[in-house]
Amino acid sequence: MKLPPLSRRSVMTGALGLATALTLPARVRAASPSFGSPELIDAAKKEGSLVYYTANFTEVEQEVIKAFNKRFPFIKVEMVRAPGGQLITRVKTEAAAGKLAADVVDHSDRGLMLGLVDLFQDYAPPNAGDYLTSVLVSPKLWPRITIGWAIAYNSELMKNPPKSWMDLTKPEYGGGKIGQVIGPSGGTTWTRIMFERQVLGEDYWAKQAATKPVLYPSGAPTSDALVRGEVQIAPLLYNIIWTKKRDGAPVEIFFPPEGVPINPYASGIPKTAAHPNAARLFLNWNLSEEGQTFMIKELGNITSLKTPPTYPEGYDPKVVKVWVPDFEQYEKLHAGWMEEWNKTYGYRQ
């Protein structure tokens, strides 16, 4: 499959596309899903296993693997999980030494993955045409998962919860009530702080920082702190906090009206994959409607499918405004803005 080269215009149009797509109601699809030809499934069965590198959280991915194994019990998925920066180093170094063990690489920062695109083989899922081209930084890398930002609060402690992003600048939520994930945490946080500055206003960071939020290194410890009551409010990736709410944690989550910053991952199959067929089958299933539906319903993800099969709980497509960053700006503004964010929030770098 060939895709047109990325231009600013195509990205912008695509962003609008994603926004429109996520606001359309789901349509009924074919009953029998296709995850690949019988030959592919046979070949994958012969390979019997695959090695999966991911920057997503172990526990979440364990659930994905379990669901995949319900459909294809004959493929053993061996996972290596590492934070974004460390995963990239591992992939680069292993590849340079000719020892890249991964059959699938899955990463939250599309920019970093684009830098490694030569390591990847041509791959497209059977339902490639159902995906928004705007979120693809390369025809070899696919948005296996797409996640969006929401605001969550501890419902036991917070009796007058905020209702919007702008509310997070109010002095009544000051003094350490709000927890924030630091800007340089990764691709997803960079998307959020770009959104804050471009959509909520040039001075949003300064106003928000004035409430003296507690800073956390990544989203996961922030969500834990929120459940425990260390902080009472936190902007969080929906999928990190939703699974806790599902299991009964005292939290409420909402998608703020000003917009929901979205971050699609980039996943691909290295040229050196020792189990290329199992890898294809795994990604085919993940990117299929069945896989995406599972991840939306059970894990609180969003999707980059043009027509979402369903929505996460609390996501009203008529109200939610999806925001996708301009990929050129995503790359170009990173260093300068990040430095400003660090200064504004008094974060040591």
Place this chain on the structure above:
Amino acid sequence: MEAATAALAAPGQRAGQSARVNVAGWLWTGMLLALLAFLVLYPIFMLLFGALTGVNPVVDGLDPTNMSIDNFTAVLANPNVHSALLNSFVACTGGTALALVIGLAFAWIVVRTNTPCKGLIATAGLLPLFVPPLVAAVAWAILGSPKTGLLNTMLASIGVEWRLNFYSMPGLIALFGMYYAPYVYMFTSAALRNMDPSLEEAAEISGASAVQTLLTITFPLIAPAIISSMLLSFIVMLGIYGIPAVLGTPANISVLTTYIFNLTAWSPPLYSNAAAVAIILMVVTGLLVVLQQKVLSGRSFTTVAGKAFRPRSLNLGRWRFLTLALAIFYLVVVVVLPSLGLIVAAFRKFLFIRNVASLFDMRQYGLMHFERLFANPLALRSITNTMEVAVVTALIGGTLSFAIGYTVTRSTAPGRRAVDIISTLPVAIPGLVVGVAYLWAWIGLPGGLYGTIWILALAFIARFLPDTVKALSTSLMQIHRELEEAAWICGRGTFSTIRTIVLPLARPGVIAAMTLLFILAVRELGSSLFLYSSDSMVMAVLLLDYYDGGNISITAAFSLVQMVLLAVLVGVAHFLSRGAADSGIGKAG
């Protein structure tokens, strides 16, 4: 073989064989140096190269034309590095001072007093070692967070306004001190056990009080153990990530390790800056090691001579219950409270605890986190992998450390200073950066080393060489040369002397060193992060994954599993080493 054994001989032993000795001596140290070059120098070279060029040497190749010191100047001029350095210094100095007080007090109570329940106290003195730093910090965050800490909930329930705050510099110091006291305890108790009490008796006969004897005879005599253990604790604290990450981060207290971790975890990662900070850290540590050697040089610390003795114990009278109470208090603070914190976290559905009544609401408790933990096939695999790695590390590392320790402290083999210095270097490199250095250095090696547990074991052996060599050297320094000389006079070769004289006498030290290595290998996180693969996942990495994944309850459940496993295994080793100690340290040569 005989030539090689002669190489290690003491001065004047075999004057006529000097030429043979020299060749064999060089062969011996040459072999050690070659091993150390592979284990230590080569990875450090890759690290230095990374810091000087700003590239990943495996990916971009070794291109010396791009070298510059820009990374160093940038790092040195960065005020945040200064503040991280200052925070590290304050936390580690305070922590070392506290560890010294606790560790030395324990050693003295266990070895030299008639305090009751000594077995319990001896175990209490070592227990914090089973607790990985990340686990200790998580447990104390659960207990001592100013907002939600269980201890603060208790205080509130009895109407006390004052709140504990472990998210602070005193919190960091307290944890460092409490959890690194076992280093001081292990070193100083071994030294006290091996000390001839006749010197103390002489002091008392001359009219010195018990305290005077302690301060003027006992402690000065075990000075090498005290100084080594202080230095080691300080340096180990410098390299700890888990404690400042959990307790320092919420208070915005950045130390060198959290700073370096951030540099590697940010997207994109800044490894070259991390490597530059690490090299600055190495220089600082190197200076500390030189300082230690200056302090100790030219002094004799021989306390084990060819005369039989048993360590004596001081009759404390009524005061022995005070020492017992102090030991029990320590046990409660360091082990019981954090374990309770972890148990609450591991068995409770969510860690939101509004008040004391809610803490005891049994409907909130269950096995759900353990069920989820063991539903993950990686959990069991990580346990078996960890045990394999730790055993290999303890056996090979222990043997290598003994060879190095003996060469450095007891032989006249040429080049032994170089062996000493090189084997001390790894202590200065924080685990995370060591991981990158090993990855860069060893991934390109032919054969299937990468991706197996062997690469992890090699990394641990190299990383913990300084700890084990120092631990062993301390016991070796205390064995009087007359014992070996007696064996030589009886016609034994050097290896035979080592086997029949030195090894049995140093046995408590060797077992302690191997136990230490085993524990360190089980706990080690930083250097594993880059070297594990899906087949060789270890417990520490999986634990961080769970912590990173924001699930403090599964983290706590897995921590409990790890602590119980370690306690059982180390209990066995402790029993063996106590047996060795009891079987008569002062055996004559």
